[in-house]
Amino acid sequence: MAELKYLTGFGNEFSSEDPRCPGALPEGQNNPQVCPYNLYAEQLSGSAFTCPRSANKRSWLYRIIPSVRHKPFTVMHHGSLTDNWNEVEPDPNQLRWLPFTIPKVAEKKVDFVMGLNTVCGAGDSRARNGIAIHVYTCNTSMIDRSFYNSDGDFLIVPQQGKIFVTTEFGKMIVEPNEICVIQQGMHFSVEVFGETRGYVLEVYGAHFELPDLGPIGANGLANPRDFLVPVAWYEDYTVAGGYTIISKYQGKLFSALQDHSPFNVVAWHGNYTPYKYNLENFMVINCVAFDHADPSIFTVLTAKSVRPGVAIADFVIFPPRWGIADHTFRPPYYHRNCMSEFMGLIKGHYEAKEGGFLPGGGSLHSIMTPHGPDADCFEKNSKAALKPERVAEGTMAFMFESSFSMAVTRWGMDTCRRLDKDYYRCWEPLRSHFDPHWTPSSQKAKAGPGGCPRAAARE
Numbered sequence: 128m129a130e131l132k133y134l135t136g137f138g139n140e141f142s143s144e145d146p147r148c149p150g151a152l153p154e155g156q157n158n159p160q161v162c163p164y165n166l167y168a169e170q171l172s173g174s175a176f177t178c179p180r181s182a183n184k185r186s187w188l189y190r191i192i193p194s195v196r197h198k199p200f201t202v203m204h205h206g207s208l209t210d211n212w213n214e215v216e217p218d219p220n221q222l223r224w225l226p227f228t229i230p231k232v233a234e235k236k237v238d239f240v241m242g243l244n245t246v247c248g249a250g251d252s253r254a255r256n257g258i259a260i261h262v263y264t265c266n267t268s269m270i271d272r273s274f275y276n277s278d279g280d281f282l283i284v285p286q287q288g289k290i291f292v293t294t295e296f297g298k299m300i301v302e303p304n305e306i307c308v309i310q311q312g313m314h315f316s317v318e319v320f321g322e323t324r325g326y327v328l329e330v331y332g333a334h335f336e337l338p339d340l341g342p343i344g345a346n347g348l349a350n351p352r353d354f355l356v357p358v359a360w361y362e363d364y365t366v367a368g369g370y371t372i373i374s375k376y377q378g379k380l381f382s383a384l385q386d387h388s389p390f391n392v393v394a395w396h397g398n399y400t401p402y403k404y405n406l407e408n409f410m411v412i413n414c415v416a417f418d419h420a421d422p423s424i425f426t427v428l429t430a431k432s433v434r435p436g437v438a439i440a441d442f443v444i445f446p447p448r449w450g451i452a453d454h455t456f457r458p459p460y461y462h463r464n465c466m467s468e469f470m471g472l473i474k475g476h477y478e479a480k481e482g483g484f485l486p487g488g489g490s491l492h493s494i495m496t497p498h499g500p501d502a503d504c505f506e507k508n509s510k511a512a513l514k515p516e517r518v519a520e521g522t523m524a525f526m527f528e529s530s531f532s533m534a535v536t537r538w539g540m541d542t543c544r545r546l547d548k549d550y551y552r553c554w555e556p557l558r559s560h561f562d563p564h565w566t567p568s569s570q571k572a573k574a575g576p577g578g579c580p581r582a583a584a585r586e
């Protein structure tokens with residue numbers, strides 16, 4: 128497979144022509160009476176026409192046939208993709224899933240779209256405000272089939288198996304430890320190379336942005352130059368039996384036939400594009416003195432709500448880094464949160480739970496549901512010598528954190544059969560260590576190296 132080329136930057140005004148058709152982008156205007164190469168001009172709007180400039184998103188696509196030339200859509204059955212948040216009773220428990228099962232190709236061929244399973248979500252695609260979390264488990268490429276989501280944006284996190292994503296804007300290869308974002312309305316098709324699994328964060332009514340950096344300054348976290356955007360690529364491909372276009376619209380799938388590939392865009396320009404990002408490029412910032420920084424310090428992308436500082440969803444990672452905090456319980460703290468936390472694991476393990484939370488599985492700690500390190504992690508890290516050490520080496524856990532109170536679907540609760548009924552047991556061995564006769568000097572006698580200089584100065 129030839130190396131793919133990409134443009135670089137986040138949300139730039141890009142332009143790209145398939146090298147087979149130089150000059151395909153009209154010069155100086157978007158709608159010439161006749162476009163170069165006799166292409167059709169088509170605008171894809173990702174924001175209201177009237178959005179302020181800073182939030183205005185659109186691209187112009189120059190294509191062989193406009194998207195409108197398709198037969199009527201009809202409803203398509205899908206058993207496990209849903210936006211019905213009332214399928215099962217609410218459950219405030221800590222939930223954890225074993226790795227989601229990938230179907231065996233010999234038993235059933237499943238492609239990316241049919242392999243989408245909704246785990247949880249909230250809100251309403253019609254009201255343009257909400258979130259859905261899906262896992263995809265598939266084994267077959269989409270052949271003469273493409274998909275677009277009318278409801279929102281997909282942030283795709285491959286966990287097992289690379290995916291080859293053909294989009295209207297060009298092609299991307301996305302491997303585990305990379306992510307891609309396919310925004311609302313963009314046609315794409317996914318090729319796979321074996322048993323394939325990953326996670327999808329869908330947001331309705333907002334696009335992902337880089338978080339503001341505040342006092343961090345002008346650089347750091349996910350740097351804009353590390354985002355990769357495909358270059359224009361077209362196929363002039365007619366399919367006798369019909370090419371199937373699938374749209375997710377108001378939570379349901381619809382399919383329509385047309386006689387040609389939708390990947391017929393010869394040139395495009397604009398700031399509304401798909402993109403990918405390698406999580407290895409994340410410039411990690413964290414505590415260099417004491418205490419545990421909140422995980423928002425690891426935010427890669429955020430989909431903002433209209434409330435200042437409150438996200439519809441944040442995509443947060445727990446990357447390999449140094450742990451050096453002095454006189455600190457270094458792993459995540461025990462907490463209760465006014466946000467929902469869905470976690471997944473791409474590879475390795477997660478520091479707050481060495482066992483039980485496995486790559487390809489997940490967990491959901493709902494709004495105000497208490498959670499934190501398991502008993503093992505607490506005991507170990509309360510006694511550990513606090514030398515500088517690598518944390519999370521060779522691992523990558525992530526969190527979809529949302530201000531929405533999410534409902535779990537029937538698939539998530541029952542059908543997937545991966546819910547770990549014993550999850551709560553990981554906290555059962557937690558014992559009281561309360562000592563009413565405790566004094567600072569008894570603490571000092573027990574403490575490992577890396578004591579608190581301020582406490583020492585106080586004594």
Ligand SMILES: O=C(O)Cc1cc(O)ccc1O
Nearest residue numbers: 421422458459460468479498
């Ligand atoms: O619950 C979790 O494991 C995620 C998490 C990590 C952390 O370092 C601090 C808070 C938090 O919710």
Ligand SMILES: [Fe+2]
Nearest residue numbers: 462468492498
């Ligand atoms: Fe948490």
